[in-house]
Amino acid sequence: MEKPSFYTAIQELLDRAILDFPFIYIDLWSFVHLTSGVLLGLIFIRFTRAVFALAWAVTLILAYEIAELALNNVVFIPETPVDTIWDVIVGFAGAFLAMRLTWKRKGQHKKHEDSQA
DSSP states (O other), X not given: OOXXXXXXXXXXXXXXXXXXXTTEEEETHHHHHHHHHXXXXXXXXXXXXXXXXXXXXXXXXHHHHHHHHHTBTTTBOOOOHHHHHHHHHHXXXXXXXXXXXXXXXXXXXXXXXXXXX
């Protein structure tokens, strides 16, 4: 398949698969999605409670993936459904990691445990 005119050397590098199995697909773009999830989680946790911050982060990650699907062959190169699902999973993991790091730093995990008792 011929690459579109907007395809760059960076995209070619990031497209390299790390794990490529029928139900698992991790490439170098996954690190971009992980970092995006962490950054979104850290941004939203400053403005709202952790559960809402996580929800907002995942909503934006899903919105991005939907936009990516809508703009296939215009701005984005088509991905497999497995790749798209793993992009969302890895982004969610990044946002969740940000929540956990913030909870430990702020001591919010103690408040959460106390409220459940």
